Amino acid sequence: xxxxAAPKPSPELIFSTLTSxxxxxxxxxxxxxxLFTAIAEGANDPASLCKRVNAAxxxxxxxADYLTIDGFLRKENGKYxxxxxxxxxxxxxxxxxxGGMSHFLTSEQNIGNMWVLTDSVRKGGTASHIGDNSKxxxxxxxxxxxxxxxxxxxxxxxxxxLVSANPASPIRILDIAAGHGMYGITVAxxxxxxxxxxxxxxxxxxxxKENAQKAGVADRFTALAGSAFDTHLGEGYDYIFITNFLxxxxxxxxxxxxxxFHSALKPGGxxxxxxxxxxxxxxxxxxxxxxxxxMLAHTDAGDAYTFPEYEKMHSAAGFRNCxxxxxxxxxxxxxxxxx
Amino acid sequence: xxxxAAPKPSPELIFSTLTSxxxxxxxxxxxxxxLFTAIAEGANDPASLCKRVNAAxxxxxxxADYLTIDGFLRKENGKYxxxxxxxxxxxxxxxxxxGGMSHFLTSEQNIGNMWVLTDSVRKGGTASHIGDNSKxxxxxxxxxxxxxxxxxxxxxxxxxxLVSANPASPIRILDIAAGHGMYGITVAxxxxxxxxxxxxxxxxxxxxKENAQKAGVADRFTALAGSAFDTHLGEGYDYIFITNFLxxxxxxxxxxxxxxFHSALKPGGxxxxxxxxxxxxxxxxxxxxxxxxxMLAHTDAGDAYTFPEYEKMHSAAGFRNCxxxxxxxxxxxxxxxxx
Numbered sequence: 001x002x003x004x005a006a007p008k009p010s011p012e013l014i015f016s017t018l019t020s021x022x023x024x025x026x027x028x029x030x031x032x033x034x035l036f037t038a039i040a041e042g043a044n045d046p047a048s049l050c051k052r053v054n055a056a057x058x059x060x061x062x063x064a065d066y067l068t069i070d071g072f073l074r075k076e077n078g079k080y081x082x083x084x085x086x087x088x089x090x091x092x093x094x095x096x097x098x099g100g101m102s103h104f105l106t107s108e109q110n111i112g113n114m115w116v117l118t119d120s121v122r123k124g125g126t127a128s129h130i131g132d133n134s135k136x137x138x139x140x141x142x143x144x145x146x147x148x149x150x151x152x153x154x155x156x157x158x159x160x161x162l163v164s165a166n167p168a169s170p171i172r173i174l175d176i177a178a179g180h181g182m183y184g185i186t187v188a189x190x191x192x193x194x195x196x197x198x199x200x201x202x203x204x205x206x207x208x209k210e211n212a213q214k215a216g217v218a219d220r221f222t223a224l225a226g227s228a229f230d231t232h233l234g235e236g237y238d239y240i241f242i243t244n245f246l247x248x249x250x251x252x253x254x255x256x257x258x259x260x261f262h263s264a265l266k267p268g269g270x271x272x273x274x275x276x277x278x279x280x281x282x283x284x285x286x287x288x289x290x291x292x293x294x295m296l297a298h299t300d301a302g303d304a305y306t307f308p309e310y311e312k313m314h315s316a317a318g319f320r321n322c323x324x325x326x327x328x329x330x331x332x333x334x335x336x337x338x339x
Numbered sequence: 340x341x342x343x344a345a346p347k348p349s350p351e352l353i354f355s356t357l358t359s360x361x362x363x364x365x366x367x368x369x370x371x372x373x374l375f376t377a378i379a380e381g382a383n384d385p386a387s388l389c390k391r392v393n394a395a396x397x398x399x400x401x402x403a404d405y406l407t408i409d410g411f412l413r414k415e416n417g418k419y420x421x422x423x424x425x426x427x428x429x430x431x432x433x434x435x436x437x438g439g440m441s442h443f444l445t446s447e448q449n450i451g452n453m454w455v456l457t458d459s460v461r462k463g464g465t466a467s468h469i470g471d472n473s474k475x476x477x478x479x480x481x482x483x484x485x486x487x488x489x490x491x492x493x494x495x496x497x498x499x500x501l502v503s504a505n506p507a508s509p510i511r512i513l514d515i516a517a518g519h520g521m522y523g524i525t526v527a528x529x530x531x532x533x534x535x536x537x538x539x540x541x542x543x544x545x546x547x548k549e550n551a552q553k554a555g556v557a558d559r560f561t562a563l564a565g566s567a568f569d570t571h572l573g574e575g576y577d578y579i580f581i582t583n584f585l586x587x588x589x590x591x592x593x594x595x596x597x598x599x600f601h602s603a604l605k606p607g608g609x610x611x612x613x614x615x616x617x618x619x620x621x622x623x624x625x626x627x628x629x630x631x632x633x634m635l636a637h638t639d640a641g642d643a644y645t646f647p648e649y650e651k652m653h654s655a656a657g658f659r660n661c662x663x664x665x666x667x668x669x670x671x672x673x674x675x676x677x678x
Binding site: 007008009010011012013014015016017018019020021022023024025026027028029032033054055056057058059060061062063065066068069070071072075084085088089090096098101102105106111114115117118120121122123124125151281282283286287289290292293294295296297301303329331 | 349350352366404405407445454461621634668
């Protein structure tokens with residue numbers, strides 16, 4: 001028997017979870033109205049903000065209060081200001097601006113697939129009328145490429161350190177399903193010896209090309225239009241980046257893909273897989289473990305795989321070594337395969 | 340200058356908020372599949388659960404892990420069990436079962452109105468194609484009445500104590516926009532001297548009548564079909580319950596309604612308003628203050644009003660006294676008007 005009284009049962013977590021979608025839509029509205037930039041520029045009460053963002057004063061007052069409650073703004077004496085995180089990531093003038101993520105994360109398709117989650121649980125794979133999200137479908141992945149690049153930059157910075165530690169010259173990198181291309185591009189920007197080949201569907205590659213241009217690495221950037229499944233990848237790469245890709249597929253498919261990547265590496269070359277890798281309990285760390293549900297909702301058979309599962313896949317594909325690298329400040333982990 | 344280092348900026352809150360709808364849909368799926376009851380009855384791993392809830396093992400494994408991460412289940416050695424709150428509120432065999440809330444809180448209409456929140460902020464009122472949610476529309480409010488009754492019971496217990504403290508005999512209560520009727524019904528169940536008149540649209544009243552029957556108070560329960568705006572309310576009531584009603588309207592409308600309720604009270608009679616009442620900063624307490632956004636999304640001009648605002652409305656409507664009662668364990672507050 002415990003001497004402490006048990007806390008009284010409360011339905012609060014149930015209520016707040018069943019209404020948690022309100023939080024997503026409120027932040028989406030703040031981003032769409034560019035409320036954060038307006039506040040950063042000095043419009044700090046409903047009366048001045050409503051003119052600046054072209055919305056009703058009542059609407060702005062209620063939204064700004066809500067965003068304060070949710071931790072995106074501060075409010076003192078009726079005046080709003082940005083939190084430290086909002087100033088870095090939600091002010092459009094900030095180089096680390098990430099508001100664009102909203103276009104993808106709260107897209108009709110992403111939320112729509114969650115609408116039918118009960119059916120997906122029954123089926124054991126996506127019940128979306130569109131089907132598995134890894135089938136060629138440029139619109140979705142162009143949206144991803146346009147929206148999610150900023151989120152990749154911190155991880156890409158870690159990859160840049162890994163790659164620059166290698167003394168070989170030049171360094172050839174293949175970036176699989178490159179999307180926005182920001183992993184390879186960031187690494188190339190950090191190391192003038194790096195040449196990146198970015199593989200993706202043609203419409204998506206247009207975004208990566210733009211980003212390479214903006215980053216000033218277009219002369220060390222090659223666009224390879226096609227699919228990781230059947231396009232000739234080339235050979236002799238020092239590194240192959242496999243970022244947020246293997247989680248879309250089942251184990252046999254990943255083994256087949258890893259065999260293709262193994263063939264494209266030079267001896268001693270490495271794959272660097274960036275992934276949500278939960279611990280074996282599959283409930284920690286929370287963000288990585290929770291990602292499994294996203295794959296249930298969007299794919300036929302994808303998953304957030306554990307490191308032992310990745311180890312087996314790499315071994316089956318012929319890699320002589322596979323290691324896990326945990327970067328404390330990143331939500332994702334690195335799985336490194338060595339040929 | 341602070342001597343402590345500022346925490347490193349992190350986009351984690353932005354990411355988790357933009358994807359927070361996943362939490363709502365996961366809990367909805369758990370409730371729809373009745374996963375919690377299945378676990379309570381002893382099916383505690385994916386292999387046994389999937390048979391019990393008629394779903395794919397992979398789907399059940401991923402959903403149960405997610406619900407563990409979100410605090411609705413525990414997982415030890417691969418076996419799931421209910422948390423204390425889930426056992427009370429999500430096991431269908433529990434008398435305090437609240438899973439039914441999901442039908443209302445995650446309904447297509449409730450989420451749909453949030454989809455257009457940016458437009459509602461611009462407009463300063465609901466941009467829903469259905470319009471203001473307080474216009475007669477039985478389907479939505481029948482859903483509410485069928486889904487949200489359990490949530491009312493703790494607050495109704497507090498009302499029962501307030502009312503039973505009154506020595507008058509008998510006690511006549513008018514329950515405005517009664518919905519499920521659980522406020523008046525619970526009070527009647529607790530006090531045999533209480534007679535409740537429940538006002539609502541006819542289709543909604545059918546739910547309240549059923550609940551009165553189940554609670555064994557049908558002989559002290561009168562259904563009054565109509566609207567608070569124009570139906571003759573009767574007179575000489577000891578109490579009028581105004582539960583989650585005034586938040587739908589603007590101040591002049593509420594003053595007009597309160598005048599009607601004032602007329603229907605006997606001298607010394609009281610209105611008891613159950614509401615989300617934020618403090619004057621409009622950002623605390625969080626749940627009450629956040630409710631304002633729901634009214635922006637669903638109504639033309641509703642709001643979560645502060646107590647000084649309610650005081651003014653009561654005064655304008657002729658009440659001689661208006662007091663605030665805060666019940667620490669409840670998310671809502673009571674505003675009591677005295678004739």
